[in-house]
Amino acid sequence: MSCHQLAPVVGDLGGNCELIAETLSSAAAGGSDVVVLPELATSGYVFASQEEAASVALSAAEVIAQCAMALSGSTTVAVVGFCERGEDGLLHNSAAIVDADGGLAVYRKTHLWDAEKLVFTPGSAPPPVVPTAAGKVGVLVCYDLEFPELTRQLALAGAELIAVPTNWPLFDRPAGERPAETMIAMAAARTNRVFVACCDRTGVERGQRWTEGTAIVDRDGWVVAIPGADGTAVAELDLGLARDKAISPRNDVLDDRRPELYQAVVHGGEVSQIP
Amino acid sequence: MSCHQLAPVVGDLGGNCELIAETLSSAAAGGSDVVVLPELATSGYVFASQEEAASVALSAAEVIAQCAMALSGSTTVAVVGFCERGEDGLLHNSAAIVDADGGLAVYRKTHLWDAEKLVFTPGSAPPPVVPTAAGKVGVLVCYDLEFPELTRQLALAGAELIAVPTNWPLFDRPAGERPAETMIAMAAARTNRVFVACCDRTGVERGQRWTEGTAIVDRDGWVVAIPGADGTAVAELDLGLARDKAISPRNDVLDDRRPELYQAVVHGGEVSQIP
Numbered sequence: 001m002s003c004h005q006l007a008p009v010v011g012d013l014g015g016n017c018e019l020i021a022e023t024l025s026s027a028a029a030g031g032s033d034v035v036v037l038p039e040l041a042t043s044g045y046v047f048a049s050q051e052e053a054a055s056v057a058l059s060a061a062e063v064i065a066q067c068a069m070a071l072s073g074s075t076t077v078a079v080v081g082f083c084e085r086g087e088d089g090l091l092h093n094s095a096a097i098v099d100a101d102g103g104l105a106v107y108r109k110t111h112l113w114d115a116e117k118l119v120f121t122p123g124s125a126p127p128p129v130v131p132t133a134a135g136k137v138g139v140l141v142c143y144d145l146e147f148p149e150l151t152r153q154l155a156l157a158g159a160e161l162i163a164v165p166t167n168w169p170l171f172d173r174p175a176g177e178r179p180a181e182t183m184i185a186m187a188a189a190r191t192n193r194v195f196v197a198c199c200d201r202t203g204v205e206r207g208q209r210w211t212e213g214t215a216i217v218d219r220d221g222w223v224v225a226i227p228g229a230d231g232t233a234v235a236e237l238d239l240g241l242a243r244d245k246a247i248s249p250r251n252d253v254l255d256d257r258r259p260e261l262y263q264a265v266v267h268g269g270e271v272s273q274i275p
Numbered sequence: 276m277s278c279h280q281l282a283p284v285v286g287d288l289g290g291n292c293e294l295i296a297e298t299l300s301s302a303a304a305g306g307s308d309v310v311v312l313p314e315l316a317t318s319g320y321v322f323a324s325q326e327e328a329a330s331v332a333l334s335a336a337e338v339i340a341q342c343a344m345a346l347s348g349s350t351t352v353a354v355v356g357f358c359e360r361g362e363d364g365l366l367h368n369s370a371a372i373v374d375a376d377g378g379l380a381v382y383r384k385t386h387l388w389d390a391e392k393l394v395f396t397p398g399s400a401p402p403p404v405v406p407t408a409a410g411k412v413g414v415l416v417c418y419d420l421e422f423p424e425l426t427r428q429l430a431l432a433g434a435e436l437i438a439v440p441t442n443w444p445l446f447d448r449p450a451g452e453r454p455a456e457t458m459i460a461m462a463a464a465r466t467n468r469v470f471v472a473c474c475d476r477t478g479v480e481r482g483q484r485w486t487e488g489t490a491i492v493d494r495d496g497w498v499v500a501i502p503g504a505d506g507t508a509v510a511e512l513d514l515g516l517a518r519d520k521a522i523s524p525r526n527d528v529l530d531d532r533r534p535e536l537y538q539a540v541v542h543g544g545e546v547s548q549i550p
Contacts, residue, residue, distance in 0.1 A: 105541065110533050114523040122533075128541035138540070146466050146528070148423030149537040156549045157540040174497050180465055183496060187462030190455055191421050221458060222449050248389040253421070258385050258397075262424040265413070265432040266380065266403035274431045 001034035005231040007203025010044025021070040028074035033134040038201035043083035057085035064103035081165035109141035135239030142166040155192035160242035168211035190221025276309035280506040282478025285319025296345040303349035308409040313476035318358035332360035339378035356440035384416035410514030417441040430467035435517035443486035465496025
């Protein structure tokens with residue numbers, strides 16, 4: 001599988017779509033079975049206004065058609081972030097899961113980050129788990145990953161890989177530490193025994209720098225690939241290994257759950273349900 | 276606050292209790308407001324049999340009395356892992372939260388690790404959040420920490436610090452990486468904007484080595500203290516800062532949750548509830 005840390009140009013719909021198509025074609029030709037691209041790869045991220053975002057929005061059908069064509073003749077599955085214009089005209093920060101035959105699912109980001117709230121309508125459906133030739137792929141977008149409820153429910157639903165198109169704004173971090181978002185991805189992978197592939201972007205956009213934190217994480221929670229000089233992170237993964245949740249002779253990260261105890265705590269001797 | 280990476284001796288109940296009392300007295304005299312000790316600090320960990328564990332088990336009342344006496348004259352709160360004999364004779368891997376006036380809560384580990392399942396009965400109550408002079412303290416024990424449901428529910432219930440007595444068996448990890456358990460603690464801290472204090476142990480016990488991974492983690496998810504040469508990790512924390520869950524002008528890690536979307540996924544176009 002591969003993650004491609006592209007540098008879309010805000011507002012350049014034609015150029016970005018061309019970059020996406022070239023990247024998908026090339027990755028498919030190279031034999032990558034699962035290809036993850038950044039969040040909002042079609043449009044860029046730092047919009048000056050909702051109107052600007054609307055001017056470069058595409059319908060899911062348009063994105064799916066373009067990506068499927070780029071993948072034609074391959075069995076590659078692609079996860080591509082895009083700026084979606086819904087049937088109702090609302091804008092969504094979405095990810096399309098596509099193969100050469102067409103769309104497998106479209107997910108609308110459900111947890112919006114900061115100024116995205118001024119532009120996008122959050123999704124009203126939970127994230128998908130999509131059976132593919134390579135394995136079962138769950139999808140989240142960027143800040144969604146920071147909600148352990150979502151990574152857990154994707155694992156419970158059978159996701160073997162969680163693909164996460166992202167645009168991670170660069171923040172300071174202590175020397176020697178991985179980006180905070182990567183650390184969260186690692187913990188999500190390990191606590192759920194799933195593979196996680198985060199595809200970040202690069203390129204300064206209207207002064208905004210990016211973490212360039214693209215990382216493929218194995219089910220033990222360790223980073224097994226980051227981008228090379230060409231911006232591409234590549235890993236050979238056997239996604240089926242994620243079906244084994246055992247972590248000791250007597251432990252299984254999902255079977256060990258105690259759902260009857262969750263959503264409650266003890267306060268001063270009394271058990272309270274969490275609202 | 277402080278975490279004291281002790282080396283209890285398996286089966287040496289008297290010696291271990293003396294070590295605990297000395298540690299608590301000294302930490303309280305030194306002005307530590309919250310003191311965290313390891314899991315099973317009274318008994319050691321690598322039991323040869325359930326009978327051996329039973330032979331060094333104490334009632335919660337006994338542990339609370341000893342710890343309260345060691346803390347007398349202070350306002351220090353201690354979180355101490357111990358091998359508990361319940362009223363019904365069953366053994367539990369427990370943590371007592373104690374101050375000079377007595378017990379504030381007793382928590383029985385709800386997620387048992389490996390051979391612990393041969394010795395202990397898991398707790399049947401959710402973890403507590405205890406109001407203390409230093410702030411609201413939630414408690415988990417070791418492997419509990421790897422269930423994001425628990426850290427989330429403690430944060431939702433108002434915990435500002437999650438204290439985690441642990442005995443982390445040493446596992447290999449890639450060069451340059453923090454222990455996996457630390458990485459999970461960091462992600463839990465950051466995604467919930469709470470402080471987390473994990474107190475591990477040291478000393479080889481029946482061939483078992485320990486991670487010696489004691490770490491105090493701030494609400495941004497960064498490690499702010501690990502043990503010095505004396506085995507003690509010390510940090511000055513304003514626990515009240517954990518009440519602020521904002522992480523951007525428009526984001527709050529708890530308010531941003533979408534509970535209506537959790538426990539469901541989309542499978543091939545159909546939304547399914549997770550059993």
